[in-house]
Amino acid sequence: MTDVMLPPDQLLMDGLAIRSYDVGDGAAHAEAVTASYDHLKEYMEWAKPRQGVAESELLCRRFRAQYLLRQDFVLGVFDRRAASLVGGTGFHLRGRPLATQYAEVGMWIHAQHAGCGLGTRVLVALLRWGFTEWPWERIEWRCDEDNAASVRVAEKAGMPLEARLRNDATPTGRRRNTLIYAAQRSEWSPGTRLAGPLP
Ligand SMILES: CC(C)(COP(=O)(O)OP(=O)(O)OC[C@H]1O[C@@H](n2cnc3c(N)ncnc32)[C@H](O)[C@@H]1OP(=O)(O)O)[C@@H](O)C(=O)NCCC(=O)NCCS
Structure with missing residues (x-):
């Protein structure tokens, strides 16, 4: 099935477009990351106080x-009316072959839009999209157990907690306890809380 899988390009949901970054998105990306630095710096190790447009453009490409x-x-999360970037997310293989049908969802929300339910809406939408138009059998959400907003978003999206990795480390070596939440295709159906109504 994954041999010929062509990734869907975008998900449209009221007011939002969740889509692959593209050529020309660099300015929006640089603005969102720079404006959100204080909000992102604790848990997003790639965040920088001043993200340049050219650097972001290369990243988007x-x-x-x-x-x-x-x-x-x-994936970028775009406000369709304002044509602005309100967050970033994605289905990440984390080095596993596509054939494993495994993806980890990552996410950050623009500081101006955080705490308003957007992260939860996006995660619920990604679970639905991931189990209908993508080939994922298992979708994970991994977070630092001290990251209360991230923990809460997984809980509100209805993802079961599967594991707590003690004294884990991020790719740059920062120690943390990692919580793993996971949703399974076999347990998912449009009627379950896991799927939830599309916001
Ligand atoms: C984590 C993140 C993606 C969540 O997105 P969001 O749009 O802010 O999430 P929501 O508004 O849908 O929900 C946030 C929940 O966390 C809660 N929360 C936020 N900060 C909190 C804190 N410091 N302590 C406890 N709860 C907190 C909110 O109250 C809300 O729960 P509620 O609806 O029960 O009140 C976003 O805050 C973010 O970008 N954080 C920085 C990057 C990051 O940590 N990404 C996750 C990596 S795993």
């Missing part, structure tokens, strides 16, 4: 290339 090559599926 790399994301697009990886998407087309089916290596990683990084």
